[in-house]
Amino acid sequence: MAASSTDSFVHLHTHTEFSMLDGAARLDDLFREAARMEMPALAMTDHGNVYGAYEFWRKAKAHGVKPIIGMEGYLSPGSRHERKRATLGGQQVSDDNPGEMYTHMTLLAENTEGMHNLFRLSSLASLEGYYYKPRMDRELLETYGKGIIATTGCPSGEVQRLLQQDRYDDACQAASDYRDIFGKDNFFCELMDHGIAIEKQVQEDLFRLKKQLDLPGLATNDLHYTYAEDAKPHEVLLCVQTGKTLADPNRFKFDAQDFYLKSAAEMRAQWDPQFPEACDNTLMVAERVDVGFVEGQDLMPRAPVPEGETEESWLVKEVERGLHMRFPNGVTDRYRKQAEYEVGVIIQMGFPGYFLVTADLIQHAKSVASGAAPAAARRPARSSRTYWGSPTSTRSSTS
Helix, strand or coil, rough: CCCCCCCCCCCCCCCEEECCCCCCECCCHHHHHHCCCCCCCEEEEEEEECCCCHHHHHHHHHHEEEEEEECCCCCCCCCCCCCCCCEECCEEEHHHHHHHHCEEEEEEECCCCHHHHHHCCCCCHHHCCCCECCCCCCHHHHCCCEEEEECCCCEEEEEHHHHHHHCCCHHHHHHHHHHHHHHHHHEEECCCCCCCCCHHHHHHHHHHHHHCCCCCECCCCCCCCCCHHHHHHHHHHHHHCCCCCCCCCHHHHCCCCCCCCCCHHHHHHCCCCHHHHHHHHHHHHHHHHEEECCCCCCCCCCCCCCCCCHHHHHHHHHHHHHHHHHCCCCCCCCHHHHHHHHHHHHHHHHHHHHHHHHHHHHHHHHHHHHCCCCCCCCCCCCCHHHHCCCCCCCCCCCC
């Protein structure tokens, strides 16, 4: 993969089917088309999540395309913990528009450590920062930014939002801050041009900012579907997302039909005359990226069991205990056969530890709810004396 190639390009801003009700690019179609175009690599940057990371990585390998795991993250204007009117660059924004409660940022994992940090960012954005969207903030980026390549993002990115408000100095400061967080070689000025007004509005200022801060350019296409002819079905998908119909003149829609997997020739015709490095840099980023998953490894949790027992033998005894508790007058053949079948499947799949740990958590929750354990307790009792098949368990051997 030569970064100086003039007939190649790598898409680094891609919304797959895992961008729910927004991305319409099915993975098999996406990789088939990328392979047909002889594109060496392809990124996934789904909105606010990395749910599809493993499937994307696996299918990319199968099609001979290098996978780049990324995410278009949602960024809180202030602290991710705030659930009220926020600020953007020091100015108050309105609750009237939920989109003003967050901006977008393109994040790409350079290595496996970076991919794991993306997983952490995505999880914490949901657990700690959810407000309209799962939002991260600068504190999280500073903590988990290692191994991640970032960009100024799309027109909904913080830098471009500030430029849209004619706040050039604030936009420069924001870009400078993110360059400090990710490192000079890891922060790019993302260049998009779909011919829409919101991009044209700030384009000259964005080029000026790029030059002033000496940011490397990165050409992208905000890909939401694989083929150009998918534009119309994508409009239908957006209607489903927003509860509108195609006949509604006020429905949310894209202002162009260029959000497909463009060829290298199309992308280079657009950017090479002005910023030839912008397309070359997509190949350079792809060369830098190297992420992987460890397959076939047993990552099931281990459960504490009494001395002389294994997880398998203890699960069998716990199920037996639960059956006798549920049927004190004797276990019928029907239920014993069903229990033996289910336990056999669990053991065959290597899940006894998972079920024992889950049962222990359920028992702890019951004891807290009933007042048998202090409400302030934060850890399970680890007694491993949960009764599998009890009437109030989440799943019983009779189901």
